[in-house]
Amino acid sequence: MSSNSQGSVKGEAATMVPPSASASSHGPPLSPSTTSKSPELPDELVQAGWSKCWSKRENRPYYFNRFTNQSLWEVPVLGQHDVISDPLGLNAAPAEAGDGNLGNGQRKRRSSEEQGAGLNSAKRAKVFKLNSGVEPTTPISPSTPGVKPWSSAPEEKVYWDLDIQTNAVIRERSAANHLPPHPEIELQRAQLVTKLRQHYAELCHQREGIDPPRESFNRWLLERKVMDKGHDPLLPSECEPVVSPSMFREVMNDIPIRLSRIKYKDDARRLLFKYAEAAKRMIDTRNASPESRKVVKWNAEDTMNWLRRDHSASKEDYMDRLEHLRQQCGPHVTAVAKDSVEGICSKIYQLSMYTCSFCAETCASPPQSRLVYCYPVRLSIPTPTLPRVELHFENDMACLRFRGEMLKINRGHFSKLELLYRYSCIDDSRFEKFLARVWCLLKRYQAMFGSGVHEGTGLQGALPVAVFEALNRHFGVTFECFASPLNCYFKQFCSAFPDIDGFFGSRGPFLSFSPVSGSFEANPPFCEELMDAMVTHFEELLSQSSEPLSFVVFIPEWRNPVTPALTRMEASRFRRHQLTIQAYEHEYRSGSQHVCKRDEMYYRAVHGTAVIFLQNDAGFAKWAPTPERLAELNAAYRPTLSRTSSLSTPGPAQSASGDRDSTPKASDRTQSGMMSPGGHDNNNNNGSSSSSSSSPQDKLTAP
DSSP states (O other): OOHHHHHTSSSOOOOBOOTTSOTTOOSOOOOGGGSOOOTTSOHHHHHTTEEEEEETTTTEEEEEETTTTEEESSOOOTTSSHHHHSTTOTTOOOOOSOTTTOOHHHHHHHHHHHHHTTOOHHHHHHHHHHHHOOOOOOOSOSSOOOOOSOOOOTTOOOOOOTTOOOOOEEEOOOOBOOOOOOHHHHHHHHHHHHHHHHHHHHHIIIIISSOOOTTHHHHHHHHHHHHOOSSOSSSOOSOSSSSOHHHHHHHHHTSSSOOOOOOSHHHHHHHHHHHHHHHHHHHHHSOOOHHHHHHHHHHHHHHHHHHHHOOOOOHHHHHHHHHHHHHHHHHHHHHHHHHHHHHHHHHHHHHHHHHGGGSOOOOOOOOOOOEEEOOOOOBSSOOOOOOOOEEEEETTEEEEEETTEEEEEEHHHHHHHHHHHHHHOSSOTTOSSHHHHHHHHHHHHHHHHOSSTTTTTGGGOBOOHHHHHHHHHHHOOOEESSOOTTTOSSSOBOOSOHHHHGGGTBOOOGGGOOEEEEEEEEOOOSOHHHHHHHHHHHHHHHHHOOSOEEEEEEEEOBBTTBOHHHHHHHHOTTEEEEEEEOTTSOEEEOTTTTTSOGGGSEEEOSSOEEEEEEEOHHHHHHSOOOHHHHHHHHHHHSOOHHHHTTOBSSOTTHHHHTTOOSSOTTTHHHHHOSOOTTTOOOOOSSSSOBSOOOOOOSOOOOO
């Protein structure tokens, strides 16, 4: 441990290194559990957990028990310490006050769990001291062998299983050339993204007089990354075409006004009047052809006259009239607004290119021929020294602060990130960069989805735990194609940002991931361009491999109009079976699960979900969707009785997305169709298809 890190600790905490360790080495030494066994100790003491260590502060040896964190100056005597007769502390008496409210037996059990999981407690203590400035509570002893400073509540429910090993096989690849993450750069990137969002809102207000369509900027990022060849991990900088079809479609769909969901007759009458008035005003103020002016003015005035003289119409009459007015005026309004909306899309893309100028170009890795089990993304560029990130806990939340920017995550998911980091990171065995990289991870996803209430949560929604268990048990699934370290179930997954997610187990963007065999789950963000690119990638992988390869795909069953991805998968020669989960009969896990309350963890899907099995011949032979397996999967998807009364509908985005229109069918999906299971605002009358929606899915994962 360096002198700087020692000075940041309140009180004295001795640093233990073996006598052979260099005095100038940085960071904590290997934990006592990894120290070589001293030949001076009897085998009985070694088996009971004792080992001989060296106290740098006192310049003399001491004896440490890795099972209980006990430290003694004198040689332990066999039979005089409870750790020998009960090394795991299973028969210890109830806890007494002190030691951070943990009794001796509880400390023994915790230490045993840490040792069994292979955790290096000395590394955790060093990270805690460096980043929080607070010394962890330890037993009175001549030294501080290391205590894990953070741990989740013992009774907290776990929403993942990181012990499942992968069956995905890939061709060995060289290290990626992405720039390593850095808090300063991540903070700058987040500020630039926020400014870009604000500029987008200003352009919509100034040029079209509308608010930016909800989540449209987020879906623009997803759609652009499908085709982006630039170097920035978040912002697009090298795309064709320049005008985004996704952003153009959504802005155009809110012109001349945004059509909201209608419940009452008066609302329908008011909406019809506003649309007629806005269409007439727009055609008068824009450079429209004489024919367009004539058609729009005549229809708008006819509608207003009808409203003035007919006060007995029903809600359905008003909505039918609105649909007729849209059909008559829509093409002319679109024609006069086309150039302006294309200008908005082009301007945002040009600004995005400008903000990417500080990042370096990445190099493509040549394909390798050797087959290996998949492993996380590795960066070829070493990480520089990272600044200090402070950590403290507020109730059940871990709070990380850097230069006044505080980000929160619940203790359970914080411990999950620690496990993923331990499993996947190879350049930080002492956990010195852990907190800085967690801060970068949280800031990156916040910048991606925005910081508004419930904003972007649908884009990161996940399948219920029971569904993942059924997929693994019956279909051999061990890998998620679209996930993030925050919401993954397996420790092997693809995600949007290889430069930061790779330290927590990501295998990189899925569209750049080429497995040869394995069983995969795919629940993509509901962006039409991304889903279409996903199907193309599936077809290529399945046609190129003769090894067992299987993809279980979860997408919304939108039929009015139908999505190209759904149509292509239903017609694919690799489709082995298709299952429909009815609307309101299944649930999803919230995309904000790492910060939300427990009773907000799940929400019902208001649209049907299509589950499609795409498999090559070998994959079908190994993981065939038999009736028995499908019945188990269907049963796992049903909401549990304990949660039925508390499930929200349609989800976290309900209050914010409830103003979506459910009547204009031609634009329902295109306006907000790339949404997640819980964020969709669908008016689903038949229980299996949707006609309107509002926010998307699985896990962020742009390519």
